[in-house]
Amino acid sequence: MSVLYPRLLPGESDRLFAELHRLGPGEHKKMVAGHSSRAVYAATGGRRVTRDELDDLRHAVLAAAQAQGFPEPPGSARRNAFDQQTARILHEQSLMVPGEAAQRQVWSFLALVLLPDICVWRWPANDDGQYLADRFKGLDLTRHALARLWTRAHVLHEPEAPEPYSLLSVLGEADLDQIMARRGSIAASPALVRAVVRGHRDAERSGDGGATARAVLRESLVRLLRLTAFLDVDSLSESETDHLARMIRLEARMSLT
Incomplete structure (x- = not known):
């Protein structure tokens, strides 16, 4: 109840x-x-x-x-x-x-x-x-x-997940606010938000090839913002959403480096 x-x-x-x-x-x-x-x-x-x-x-x-x-x-x-x-x-x-x-x-x-x-x-x-x-x-x-x-x-x-709230500690206030403030697009899909944060966490472990993690994240959000204008993210499975977030992050990193 x-x-x-x-x-x-x-x-x-x-x-x-x-x-x-x-x-x-x-x-x-x-x-x-x-x-x-x-x-x-x-x-x-x-x-x-x-x-x-x-x-x-x-x-x-x-x-x-x-x-x-x-x-x-x-x-x-x-x-x-x-x-x-x-x-x-x-x-x-x-x-x-x-x-x-x-x-x-x-x-x-x-x-x-x-x-x-x-x-x-x-x-x-x-x-x-x-x-x-x-x-x-x-x-x-x-x-x-x-x-x-x-x-x-x-x-x-x-x-x-083994630690259900572990994603809370991945991003700081300013970076997480960049995601959650886009409540009409990216933040409208909780699955996409989780995928973006997981992608950021995994990239920090392996490095972003010379670009700062914050710069790559923000460039990724710009690209996702354009994409969600015509893509129904909620129709994707969790694995497809994760793949999409990783690919967009890779494109963002390549454009910056």
């Missing part, structure tokens, strides 16, 4: 997002709660998440943050490590189905009620003291502090 999460009403999301700006560094733990009187649930489709399950989810994500130095500001390597571990936690432990994970208000609740101190640590205010609304309010789930991690884990999950 799927698990239903609280959905924060838009007015309450706006209020709590404004509260982020009123509190100073280190004070956002005051906002942490396991419930909100301004949250609602879907009427049907599963059972409601329990308070204990929400507490367990918070403790798991908090432990991942503490392992990367929370509450001290993290460097890029620590941010990547936190993202990879938290993506797995959210996907494994939340028991969300894609339909529930597609609800913006669910992620508003998680970022502004259950985990605001950790999201502020991961995505601090800019030089003007402003937090990005996309990271907290779920306006764009591909940019949300937590929703984007669940999506990555869901897309890259390989249930039959």
